[in-house]
Amino acid sequence: MSHNCEEEYYEHDHIHDHTAPIPTNPNQSLxxxxxxxxxxxxxxxxxxxxPHTDFSRAFLKPQDRRFDCSLYLESDADCQLVVHVPFVGNCKLFSIILRTNKTDPGLSSPKTIKLFKNYNQSIDFDTLSxxxxxxxxxxxxxxxxxxxLFNDDEDTFVEHFLPxxxxxxxxxLTLFFENNWSGDQDDHCILYYLEVRGEFTGRLTPHNGAPVSTIYEAAPNPLDHQKLESEVDEIEMGM
Known part of the structure; x- marks a missing residue:
């Protein structure tokens, strides 16, 4: 059985809820x-x-491969990590299940994780912070x-129940792994497995029959913006 985190902390209204969460089951995997x-x-x-394979394969795994540790996502420059998970439609979320690393030389267990629903701003560390x-x-x-490479210990999975x-x-759903237990930013963190449980409520409704798409500009290039402004000026002068 996985480790359950029953305490829910609602940052937006500062309410602690210590009531027992509603149990989930594997059939509720999204x-x-x-x-x-x-x-x-x-x-x-x-x-x-x-190489050139979707990063999602490293940590979004079918349940029959949840014990496979040969694939994983590791933070790069420091301990912080951002994972943005879009769904094909609207969902009601019940919980997330994480499998991460224990503390080891050069590694430290993740500590604070911030969760954002339908985050519609530029996805970067400064904005999320x-x-x-x-x-x-x-x-x-x-x-x-x-x-x-393989570990079938169920107690290494942690289920965090969501309001x-x-x-x-x-x-x-956007997850921001903000810090770690060692307090050393140079210690990396590893995400072996992420599972989202809930209920699928329906596919996204497109606008005017066209698929909805969002572009996240993680590192805007000022030269690109100058080019666009110049093109607008030329169009206006020609009218």
Whole structure:
């Protein structure tokens, strides 16, 4: 059985809820409802997958491969990590299940994780750091694994229950791994497995029959903006 985190912390209204959460089951996995082609990872290196392959394969795994540790996502420059998970339609989220690393030389267990529902701003570390999360959770210290190819210990998985009244009509979920238990920013963190559980409520409604798409500009290029402004000026002068 996975490790359960029953305490829910609602950052936006400062309410602690210590009531027992509603249990979930594997049939409530939203794995099939994730738009893997649009998953975004920042400050991340995917281990164990071929080059030019979707990063999502490193940590979004079918349940029959949840014990496979040969594929994983590792933070790159420091301990922080961002994972943006879009769905093919609207969902009601019940919980997330994480499998991370234990503390080891050069590694430290993730501590604070901020969750954002339908985040529609530029997805980058500065913007996420200054934004109010829909919920902030604390991952338990030193619960996880280190560097094995296969580990079937269910207690290394942690289920964090989400406030269902908040995570309705959810078209995407953004996770910001903000810090770690060691307090050393140079210690990396590893995400072996992420599972989102909930209920699929319907496909996204396109505007005018065209698919909805969002472009995230992680590192805007000022020269591009100058070029666009110049083109607008030329059009206006020619009218």
């Amino acid at each position: 794995y099939a409802q994730i738009d893997t082609s649009k998953v975004l990872c920042l400050n991340a290196v995917a281990r164990g997958i071929p 200054s934004s109010d999360a829909d919920i902030q959770i604390q991952h338990p210290e030193d619960v996880g694994i280190t560097g094995t 269902r009244r908040v995570f309705q009509n959810c078209s995407s």
